[in-house]
Amino acid sequence: MTASLLLALLVNGERRELAVPAHRTLLEVLREDLDLTGTKHGCELGECGACTVLLDGEPHLACLTLAADAEGREVRTVEGLADGSSLHPLQSAFMELGAAQCGYCTPGMLLSGAALLERNPSPTLEETKEALSGNLCRCTGYVKILDAVALAAERMREGEQ
């Protein structure tokens, strides 16, 4: 059997300790060991972006990240996007504009979008497209997703003022 590794992860602000095989991916740990099933999988090979999570605020594909490599970094998943019961502006915008159809790509889209708005509060359409280009969606044609990012960015800027 594979040797287990003792890990201490900081996920959505909570410290979680667990023993996992060394080769276990962050995706597997999140979904199966920590029951954070909001993070999705669509290919397990880094092709679709459904498993996007934030590590220290930067988007990473959880399916290609070893859980061990997330140690010492702040992991953020879709479950940690809202502030208590108050939704992130991106989540509200996705709801209002119908940017989630089947919803399977939505967690990854939200995290890629949140990282974008964190580093660039006023992205151009081209910059938003670039930031979301690694997240595939088969339902929406991306139209309402791009609209929702723009709406959230606008509201976040207004909120700052």
Add this chain to the structure above:
Amino acid sequence: MSHAVVGKPLPKVDAFDKVTGRARYTDDLKLPRMLAGKILRSPRPHARIVRIDPAPALALPGVRAVLTGRDLPIRYGILPVSQDEHALALEKVCYAGEPVAAVAADDVETAERALGLIEVEYEDLPPVMSPAEALAEGAPQIHEDGKPGNVHRVAALEFGDVEAGFAAADHVREDLFYFGGNTHAAMEEHAVLASWDEARLTVWSSTQVPHYLQRALSRVLELPPSRIRVVVPTLGGGFGAKSDPFPHELVAGKLAIVTGRPVKITLSREEVFYCHRGRHPVQMRVRTGFTRDGLITAMDFDSVLDGGAFGSFGAASTLYTGALQTTTYRVPAYRFKGLRVFTNKPPCGPKRGHGTPQPRFALECHLDKVAEELGLDPVELRRRNLVEPFSKTVNHLRITSCGLAECVERVVEASGFERKHGRLPRGRGVGFAVSAYISGAGLPIYANEMPQSEVQVKVDRGGGVTVYSMATDIGQGSSSVLRTFTAEILGLEPEDVAVVTADTDLTPIDLGSYSSRVTFMAGNAAVAAAERMRDLVLGAVAEERGLQRDRLVLRGGRVFEEGEPEGGLSWQEAVEVASAARGPLVAAGGYKPPELAGPFKGSGVGPSPAYSFTAAVVELSCDPETGEIEPEEVWIAHDIGRSVNPLLVEGQIEGSVYMALGEALMEEHAFRDGVHRGPSLVDYKTLTTLEMPPVHSIIVETIDPEGPFGAKEVGQGALLPVIPAVANALADAVGVRIDEVPITPDKVMKALRELERGGPGRVGPKEIPQFEFREPVRVEPPEGPGPWTGPVRA
């Protein structure tokens, strides 16, 4: 009359769960003592199974069960006429990726290791990879009990006098087209969880068709349907991919029974490509006669479908390649010959538009060529031939509301098509096309006289309303549609209405989310159920409180006499009054389409209680140095009867445009040396945010007399015209004709080089497989030229 909820851009029922990660999809479910299931698939496209030995796998610690074909020997299939699949291959394998064995183990890694220990000895047979190979003299027979030449289905129908129509024509033109296969690639990989409790089996599955899955489980596992519960958790996209019963579902059920423990199987992306059931590759020939004024006198359409290894929905798909050509244009005489053949590839089936995008591509490209030949504007040629509302087609299809003419004018106006066509600089062009699609198939998959949809409405003592329906929300928003209709009729806020769906124990029948049937059929059932509940409550209130029943209305959470909102009582009080007077507050409604089938065999495919109509203009640029195409902008007008929720409607239109552009430009389910060329999302190219152009959606409302609140389908029809509009725009941009999809840069360059050398500048088929069709069945057109004046809403 204005509505309080219908027509409003409200968030979907499940929007909150989906943006917070709370939505539970099948693979997110976990049960105590759950085992992991894995499936061993054939690496060979065509081979006999000489020996299969599960013993070494069973000996591995942690393995709880191994199944082979002998454990599940009963054949099944989605259509009663095509019961030709085994859950696990029995004697031979017919495509690379076909399941041959399955394992349940303590964890996924053990299950995967066990797969490698199962010994399978194959004896290879020559693979048959195309219809031409399948039909060739002496070709290996894929199904030994099938028809010779690997023929699956044949159709030959003639409506009216086609030869007389061609004789009366001033111009006759014939073209050949090829539509390559592609697949759905829904983001959620198929998953199933099964649990057995000694008497009953519960199966949670990512299926679009819980009812048909229950039937298949019953047949293959030899359990009465009353002992099988199928539940669909949140579903991560379908597009037709999840509308067949699948081996992994049957296998999970069997493994749960054998081991006595819950078993979950989640497919990998590679396995999803092998499940397929996607777009059939179709070779087509279309020949049409015209008067010099551009009026169609006759049409002759042939199609040859590459079906893959099994029947699936193929018998219906074959007829769909010939059914709807007549629903956009008046065709006075029409002949269709269709042929589906088996090949050693994953089975094809229904993908968004089921069997109709291929002929629509052919027809709309063909008409552009005809227009050029006749010296007519391509839009004008269509205008002269458009079908009329409330008419009947030559192949006995009843058309009710029809906003096609309005779609054409609005999309032409919005896009500036007439100003741009033939006038943009080289390398830039616009293309136009139209289409129609069904709002649910008029006939159910298995012949029966029962309702296709039922809905129950229950009112809680606290005033809360629950709607129960087996309709499966696959992301399209069907649960939201049911809630909208119910809230509207009962005068409540949408949040006062809970929706319980897709559970064969809890909810009454709905046949499933396919053929764009749910808004129309489950919607009509919901309207009927909610109206009965309204009548029950209002009747009781009128009697008990001495109010005039015919003046009572339900609005804003109150019951009152029209014009006197100050009087009356709250919904909560009304519920208490009604419950005391009438007992349990439950109501049910059902929907069954009217009798629509024509007087001939094969008439079950094509009829629908209503058709949606679409017109589209695509503007694109093409670099003549590289053949690269960039879609620049899309305008699309869609007659959907009534917009129940404009957010959802636009989402469906935009998603259709996106999927159509992918099919037109890059998506390709291709094979090399008998195996899939690249069963991954890297190799299977789709549009990303970077390639997707702006979409201008124009919603046209015609308020269909039989639709719920006048609504028709949205979600499939809008895909259809976009693909030919791309091909037509390319011709406008650089003067070449690519008569096959996908339209890739290499094909564009080949055509451009041919054009430079003085050739026609075309890439496309030069022939389609020869086949001796039987003499077509002659069917008289419906009597009288129309307009149709039959009964509307019953």
